[in-house]
Amino acid sequence: MATLLQNPVQATSVWTELQHAAQQLSEKEPVLRTLLHQVIQTPETLQEGLSVLLARKLGTLDVPFDVLKPEFQAVLSDAQVLEGVLADLLAIRQRDPAVKDLLTPFLFFKGFHALQAHRIAHTFWNAGRQAVALFVQSQVSLQFAIDIHPAAQLGKGILMDHGTGIVIGETAVVEDNVSMLHNVTLGGTGKECCDRHPKIRSGVLIGAGATILGNIEIGRDAKIAAGSVVVKPVHAHTTVAGVPAKVVARNVKFTPALQMDHEFDIHI
Structure with a gap:
């Protein structure tokens, strides 16, 4: 599995699958069109889409989406971090009998969201940006009721x-x-x-x-x-x-x- 996940082609394949599923869902559920357009259909890569999703969920008035999104995307673009994102997402489909696709956990599963936010916070922590890492941890705890120390x-x-x-x-x-x-x-x-x-x-x-x-x-x-x-x-x-x-x-x-x-x- 590790060799497969390190192949950048898989990230593209997963993103293509998500975009196709998002298009189908958008046609079926117009109420979700704006969400799907901003989080999946407009971004060009998995890491960009995930950074949009997390920045929307974790941003505040003082630390807004526009500030967080490029910071998050820079971390998620790291090959090792992206490998973890892919493995976590695929693990849900493989192990959760309630899940038949990748779109559902990507959009709606806070366990997945909290894990990816932790990967970002952990990167900040190791880079000496402890205050930013703790901000992300705090927002994850508030939004998802999951508390993972950045270290x-x-x-x-x-x-x-x-x-x-x-x-x-x-x-x-x-x-x-x-x-x-x-x-x-x-x-x-x-x-x-x-x-x-x-x-x-x-x-x-x-x-x-x-x-x-x-x-x-x-x-x-x-x-x-x-x-x-x-x-x-x-x-x-x-x-x-x-x-x-x-x-x-x-x-x-x-x-x-x-x-x-x-x-x-x-x-x-």
């Missing part, structure tokens, strides 16, 4: 299903191909300093309302059941559940984040 390190192919109430702390790491549902917290214990947040390895599925606290590692292809409170490391290919979370199953045959299977009746 947090997020990979690509991440799905934030529904997204509402997700909180990710400053020193958290979320690797590639992770899926999480609403009200997930990747937080500190409240008394630690420095490196104090969870490290989520690739392929992990985190159920709704799960809380993971402290500088602990959640191993590759692990599964955290909904409502669990995790305060100790979780081994790879392991399912944990409960308060406090305990091992309830083992899995070595599939990647939970991709299957989005929240059952844990797997033989240990």
Whole structure:
């Protein structure tokens, strides 16, 4: 997948698909024509269209759309950032059974929007523009009810299903191909300093309302059941559940984040 996503042809292909779908929707739903025209049909590239969409949502009277849009587009035009955007968008279609196209999540899914705004804020943060990064974080929290610290390190192919109430702390790491549902917290214990947040390895599925606290590692292809409170490391290919979370199953045959299977009746 990584090689395919690095090909700039795919960004063009995805944008062509979005523009075609937008044209069809515009004819079907005239009430959305202005939105579709400004966000998809007029911009020439995926990164431009996404920068328009995010700047419209996050701009204020004091920091308006016209100021944010070129700043956002410059970041989204970076090849590595754009690769993450594409992977996140495609992950939604691959994993969310309610989604059959790319237009719906691109336009309407705040989990996707918050992730891409974080990619922008993270770039600002690493460039020494912490105040601007924190402004973006604050606006994302206000508009989407998702709070991701700009310093947090997020990979690509991440799905934030529904997204509402997700909180990710400053020193958290979320690797590639992770899926999480609403009200997930990747937080500190409240008394630690420095490196104090969870490290989520690739392929992990985190159920709704799960809380993971402290500088602990959640191993590759692990599964955290909904409502669990995790305060100790979780081994790879392991399912944990409960308060406090305990091992309830083992899995070595599939990647939970991709299957989005929240059952844990797997033989240990």
